[in-house]
Amino acid sequence: MSPAPHDVVLLWFKRDLRVSDHPALALAGSYVLPVYIIEPDYWALPDTSARQWAFTAEALESLRADLAAMGQPLVIRMGDAVTELARLCKAHGITRIISHEETGNSWTYARDRRVAAWAAASGVNWQEVPHSGVVRRLRSRDGWQAQRNAFMRRASADPQPALAPVVPDAPGLERLPDARALRLTPDPCPHRQNGSKASAERALDSFLSVRGERYRAAMSSPLSAERACSRLSPYIALGVLSLRQVEQARVTARKNHPAASDWQASLNSFAKRLAWRDHFIQKLEDEPAIEHRCLHPAHEGLRPRMPDADLLRAWETGETGVPFVDACMRYLRATGWLNFRMRAMLMSFASYHLWLDWRATGPVLARLFTDYEPGIHWSQVQMQSGTTGINTIRIYNPIKQSMDQDPDGKFIRRWVPELAHVPAAHLHTPWTWAEGSASLHTRYPPPVVDVAKAGAAARDALWGLRKQAGFHDIAQAVAHKHASRARHTDRSSTTAIRAARRKAAHPDQLSLDL
Numbered sequence: 001m002s003p004a005p006h007d008v009v010l011l012w013f014k015r016d017l018r019v020s021d022h023p024a025l026a027l028a029g030s031y032v033l034p035v036y037i038i039e040p041d042y043w044a045l046p047d048t049s050a051r052q053w054a055f056t057a058e059a060l061e062s063l064r065a066d067l068a069a070m071g072q073p074l075v076i077r078m079g080d081a082v083t084e085l086a087r088l089c090k091a092h093g094i095t096r097i098i099s100h101e102e103t104g105n106s107w108t109y110a111r112d113r114r115v116a117a118w119a120a121a122s123g124v125n126w127q128e129v130p131h132s133g134v135v136r137r138l139r140s141r142d143g144w145q146a147q148r149n150a151f152m153r154r155a156s157a158d159p160q161p162a163l164a165p166v167v168p169d170a171p172g173l174e175r176l177p178d179a180r181a182l183r184l185t186p187d188p189c190p191h192r193q194n195g196s197k198a199s200a201e202r203a204l205d206s207f208l209s210v211r212g213e214r215y216r217a218a219m220s221s222p223l224s225a226e227r228a229c230s231r232l233s234p235y236i237a238l239g240v241l242s243l244r245q246v247e248q249a250r251v252t253a254r255k256n257h258p259a260a261s262d263w264q265a266s267l268n269s270f271a272k273r274l275a276w277r278d279h280f281i282q283k284l285e286d287e288p289a290i291e292h293r294c295l296h297p298a299h300e301g302l303r304p305r306m307p308d309a310d311l312l313r314a315w316e317t318g319e320t321g322v323p324f325v326d327a328c329m330r331y332l333r334a335t336g337w338l339n340f341r342m343r344a345m346l347m348s349f350a351s352y353h354l355w356l357d358w359r360a361t362g363p364v365l366a367r368l369f370t371d372y373e374p375g376i377h378w379s380q381v382q383m384q385s386g387t388t389g390i391n392t393i394r395i396y397n398p399i400k401q402s403m404d405q406d407p408d409g410k411f412i413r414r415w416v417p418e419l420a421h422v423p424a425a426h427l428h429t430p431w432t433w434a435e436g437s438a439s440l441h442t443r444y445p446p447p448v449v450d451v452a453k454a455g456a457a458a459r460d461a462l463w464g465l466r467k468q469a470g471f472h473d474i475a476q477a478v479a480h481k482h483a484s485r486a487r488h489t490d491r492s493s494t495t496a497i498r499a500a501r502r503k504a505a506h507p508d509q510l511s512l513d514l
Contacts (some may be wrong), residue, residue, distance in 0.1 A: 008033050008166050010088060012099040013074070014108075016131060016239035017059040018197065019066045021156035024098045024129040030160045033167045034067050035088060036060060038078040043182045045107055047374075049367035050179035050187035051336050057176045058195030059240050066197070072163035075172035081111055082118045092167055095124055100131040100239075103285045105374040106292065132243050133278035134285050134375075141282075141483065148278050152247045191335040192370055193234055200235035204246065207232065208253035208267075215266035221405040222331060225339035230270065233337070233371035236277070247274055276484075281375030283482050291378045292359070295478055296389025298471055302461065303351075307360040314448050315350050316364050318416075321447035323428060324402030325349050327415035334415075336370030341405070347384035348396040352458035353449050358385040386462045389475040390483060393462050395455050402428040418444040 009028040013036045019025060025032070043053060064074040077084040088094065097119065102108060119126040130136070133148030179187070193199065207215075207230040218228035235241045250267055257263035284290050294300050314320045318329035328346055332338040338346070343365070350361040362381040366372045379388075386393045406412055409427040413420050419430055422440070426433035431446055465471065 007031065007096070008092060008094050010035055010085070010092075010094045010097045012037070012085070012097055013063065014099060014102050014239075015104065015237070016100045016242075017056075017063045018240055018242065019063070019070065020158055021242040021245045022100075022159060023131050023157040024100045025159040026157040027127075027129055028098050028159075030162070030164045031166050032072060032163050033088065033092060033094065033170060034072060034074045034163075035085075036063075036074060036076050037081050037084050038076065038173075038177065038182070039081055039111070040078065040182060041080070042107060042111075043184060045105070046363040047105060047366035047372065047377075048184075050184040051189040051192055051370055052367070052372060053179055053182060053184060054189075055192065055195035055234060055336075055370050056238060058199075059197070059235075059238050060176060062195075062197035062240070067163070070159075070161070070163045071165050073168065073172075075167075075170045076176065077172055078177065082114050085115065085124075086118065086122065088170070089122070089124055092170065097124060097126040099126070099128055101128045101134070101136055103134055103281050103375050106288055109288055131239075132281070133275075134281050136285060138282065138286060141481070144282065145275070145484075148275065152244050154244070156242075156244065156248070187367075189334065189336050189370070193231065193336065195234065195238065195240065197240055200232070200240045203231050203235065204241065204249060208249055212253075212266050212270065213262050216269040217262070217266075219269075219339060220341045221411075222328060222339055222342050223406060223411050225342075226335075226337075229339055231337065233373075237371045237373040243274060243277065247271070250274070277373075277376060279484055280379045281373065283379045284375035286481065290382065291374065294387040295382050295482070296387060296471075296474055298389065298465055298468065298474065299387040302387075302465065303355055303357040305357055305359070307356045308354070311354045311448055312356060312360060312364075314445070315346075315354060315356070315361070319445055320349075320354075320449075321431070321445040322349070322398050322451065323412045323416050323419055323430060324406060325398045327406075327412045330415045331411075332365075332368050336368065338369075341401075344380070344384050344394075345396040345398060345401050347381055348394065349398055351385035352395045353398075353451060353454040355454070355458065358382060358387065388478065388482075389466075389471065390479045393459065393466075395459055397451070397455065399428055399451060416444070 008031050011025055011028050011032050011034045013034060016022060016024070017036075025034075042048060060074075060076065064076070067074045075088070077088070085097065089097070102112065116126060118124075128136075130151070133151050135144065135147060138144060193203075211227055212230065214224070214228045215230070218224035230246075232241060232246060236243055236246065250270060254264065254267045257267070287295075315325075315329065318326040318333065320326055325346065328338060328342045332346070347358075347361065347365065350356045351358060358381045362378065365381070366374075366377055369377070382388050383391050384394070402412070409424055412427055419427060422430050422433060422436065426436075430440055430444065431437070433440065
């Protein structure tokens with residue numbers, strides 16, 4: 001063992017790959033051994049992917065450079081977290097570990113429980129530090145919104161300007177492994193965002209100074225959302241930027257833009273979506289089983305747990321024969337990102353028209369999203385599948401969405417080039433083009449389902465279930481635990497739930513476009 005001259009704190013980085021506004025790093029002080037552990041078992045999960053690792057590796061290189069500039073290099077190890085933490089603590093006489101409070105998937109939750117058990121048995125003090133508006137062991141949603149907003153208004157938790165080089169020779173990986181070394185399936189994503197801190201800062205600056213002016217008006221169409229949305233979601237998900245940094249930058253930008261302008265409405269809309277982000281992650285924090293079980297148990301068994309392999313494959317590869325659905329899926333596969341309305345449509349189409357269980361389709365989308373955030377993802381997957389029991393059943397009509405969001409067919413023609421020659425009158429529904437049907441079917445498949453009939457059948461099944469005895473009693477219990485109180489901050493939770501049941505759904509249900 002090589003003891004350090006001062007008590008050294010091991011700072012365990014997870015999904016918080018930055019040095020600014022980092023409460024755990026600020027608390028750790030100057031004598032810090034910063035550690036990141038690449039966990040092969042995590043990267044073998046069905047909701048992880050090569051594109052996510054590539055983005056993470058770029059973020060890690062930025063973090064490594066920042067910590068080196070502060071005086072203590074980042075130590076990157078690969079293996080089981082408990083094993084690697086134990087080795088580092090033993091080698092350097094460390095008895096204190098600090099990390100941020102992570103609300104991840106069920107695997108990271110189980111891993112953290114193992115770390116906690118090891119730390120307690122080994123005499124190591126492991127402290128987890130809040131880093132967002134999500135509250136661990138929250139007793140009630142009443143008052144949560146005010147608590148979350150207060151956190152966002154606090155000053156940034158910035159670290160010491162320099163770290164003491166307490167363990168300059170701690171062994172770690174000099175070169176990060178590639179996807180092949182982690183046994184990740186090849187995952188081409190040619191238009192993926194870069195994960196570096198510099199890329200994150202450029203995206204934030206350009207959104208708040210130029211791109212964000214049309215955010216509110218342009219977020220719904222994939223044609224305009226690519227530029228008008230902030231594109232900050234992957235950086236926030238991996239902690240390259242903190243949510244508080246983004247919110248406080250938004251407040252500053254709002255003051256700098258003219259009062260009577262589109263900027264004010266757009267930045268106000270953006271603020272709501274930042275808050276909704278914490279709202280959904282809080283759901284998973286309060287009930288980790290959301291990842292695996294229907295929020296309302298009456299929906300268990302509604303759809304076959306074993307999916308139709310042909311339908312799942314057609315949906316996953318963008319070969320359903322419904323042009324706008326396929327264009328959105330292909331765009332997502334190529335970029336790692338898609339605006340919220342179109343994400344919701346993809347999930348709705350899979351759940352209602354194809355009648356696929358969300359536990360089969362959810363991992364597909366999770367690994368395609370560079371910005372995969374379990375707390376948002378699994379709540380939204382269930383919401384768009386109609387299994388929460390408390391949200392309005394919203395069955396997106398993919399043909400109507402196509403005509404509304406891509407009226408000229410530019411998006412379809414770009415991402416489904418097989419349809420480039422189809423006349424505009426038939427582009428959204430090419431199966432109606434009788435003159436070209438023979439040649440078209442050799443290049444592009446017919447629809448895998450009858451859109452109208454499948455949607456109607458799904459609607460009947462869901463509403464029939466909701467009419468069963470006892471359904472609404474369970475739904476009220478779900479709402480009491482998880483429903484937002486944002487619009488009812490001065491009312492009791494019961495009053496808020498009743499109001500929520502009377503309220504009509506927003507056209508987007510909820511939109512989380514970041």
